[in-house]
Amino acid sequence: MSTTRDRIVVTGLGATTPLGGDVPSTWDALLAGTSGARALDADWVAEYSLPVTMGATLAVPSSDVLTRVEVRRQDPCAQYALIAAREAWADAGAPGIEPERLAVAVGSGIGGIDTLITAWEALRTRGPRRVMPTSVPMLLVNSPTGAVAMDLEARGGGHTPVSACASGAEGIASGIRTIREGRADMVVAGGTEAAIHPLPIGGFAAMQALSTRNDEPQRASRPYDVGRDGFVIAEGAAMLVLETEEHAKARGARIYAELVSAGLTNDAFHAAAPEPEGIGASAAMRQAMELGDIDPREVVHVNAHATSTPVGDIAECKAIHAAFDDRIDHLAVSATKSMTGHLLGAAGALEAIFTVKALAERIAPAQINLDDKDPAIDLDVVVGQPRPLPSGDIVALDNSFGFGGCNVALAFRSV
Structure with a gap:
């Protein structure tokens, strides 16, 4: 059993982002000063006359990584979480652990917006018989947590913090609590989002929260600059494997850093x-x-x-x-x-x-x-x-x- 005095360490990292399809490519692009922002080429950009026509989409589409069945049965937010979690788990050495001692915590601010709107359009235009029976499980904000838990056979708990743009960080904080309360020895924790969709973009634009530098997407996100005019919406997922230092050393794991608090x-x-x-x-x-x-x-x-x-x-x-x-x-x-x-x-x-x-x-x-x-x-x-x-x-x-x-x-x- 863990105690509040146990040191918690990071032993695995995984991500899919606008800069790369994994952590090494993302980190290299970050250090090189690469921007992941680009013009959006979806048909709905022109269809809805959106005032913002750019975003930071995934560098590697999830369909290039997952099977057809996984793509069809999971909302993009769960797809991204699955990709990141698998990388993090492999990076941690794919440790053998009792399922009851492994937990998952994946935060998301919006969840399955793509599935929700697709189901609504099917109902509105073609009737209830055309709504997919998997719609509700796919649109739930905890669907990424469930997908990752099933993939890793994690039965020690599945948590889904929903705290807007702090959700992913709170997922990691949830991992701290889970381990220190003795409910698990390891937690796969992080966040996911797949909100590059006309509704969130239209809503954020109406709030004047998004940059409108549509003619130069790569220069649009400019924190601290006097010319900043809003954020650039992005998508992706990131996951960390957390465990006690004792557990990590016992299995000979590489330790990246300590997660203190x-x-x-x-x-x-x-x-x-x-x-x-x-x-x-x-x-x-x-x-x-x-x-x-x-x-x-x-x-x-x-x-x-x-x-x-x-x-x-x-x-x-x-x-x-x-x-x-x-x-x-x-x-x-x-x-x-x-x-x-x-x-x-x-x-x-x-x-x-x-x-x-x-x-x-x-x-x-x-x-x-x-x-x-x-x-x-x-x-x-x-x-x-x-x-x-x-x-x-x-x-x-x-x-x-x-x-x-x-x-x-x-x-x-x-x-």
């Missing part, structure tokens, strides 16, 4: 806008450091939420200042959504992988598209070239914030 708070301020002073976000960072017994001076790197919205970036900047009492000269801040776009419910999990890789390889990714830095953003943002991180025992934070005021900060330590 998670801070979870809520702004209780607005349905979509962040609390302008970053009070809840800073509290999440402080909580993560306090729960992990982390001295703020140990934290050398932050993978920021940094979506490229005018208001959100400033609120997070204030939150970082507050969390570290303005002692931030030692923090190298990365804004990786400048390359990946915003994967919504999968963003926090993908950025957790980037944080783990940054610690393991001692290098912080550099932001792109920062041509004219907003003077209100007084952070040490990594730009130009990736920056080496210090040797020794260091800590990095992964920030994720979502609609409804959800805030999650994950703390990782080097090994």
Whole structure:
């Protein structure tokens, strides 16, 4: 049985993203400063006269990886989770473990939107007999969790945090709780999202949350730049294999980093806008450091939420200042959504992988598209070239914030 004193480590990583079909290709593209944004070529872009005609779609379509049956029976959000989970599990050595000691936690903000709208259109235009009998299981937000659990025969629990753009990070936080409460020895945790669809794009555009730089998609996501005008919607999934250090060492597993703690708070301020002073976000960072017994001076790197919205970036900047009492000269801040776009419910999990890789390889990714830095953003943002991180025992934070005021900060330590 696990205890609250057990160290939890990361032993497997998996992802499918706009930058690559797996973690190595995604990480290499990230360090090279590659953008995953591109013009959307779907017929519905013109059909609905959408004001935003770009997004960061998968670099490798799921149909190129999965079987026809898997594609037909799973919503894209579950397909992406399955791809990422299989890679993470293989990366961890595909360990033999009792099914009752393996759990799954996959967060998603929106879930099976493609299946939902397809089923509605079938009902509306052709009647109830044309609605697929698999529609409800496919559209459920927990369908990715179920798909991964069945694929890995994980019977130790299946959890699906739904906290908007913090969902993937909260999936990882759920993994911490599951292991420390003794309910599992290993957890496959992360997030997935497949929301590049006319309805979410139309809705986000109506909120003026999306960038409208349709003529230059690769330059559209520009956190901290004075010319930022919204985020670039993206899709994908990212999964981490978590286990106790004792369990990992007993089976001779490679360890990437320690997952020390998670801070979870809520702004209780607005349905979509962040609390302008970053009070809840800073509290999440402080909580993560306090729960992990982390001295703020140990934290050398932050993978920021940094979506490229005018208001959100400033609120997070204030939150970082507050969390570290303005002692931030030692923090190298990365804004990786400048390359990946915003994967919504999968963003926090993908950025957790980037944080783990940054610690393991001692290098912080550099932001792109920062041509004219907003003077209100007084952070040490990594730009130009990736920056080496210090040797020794260091800590990095992964920030994720979502609609409804959800805030999650994950703390990782080097090994």
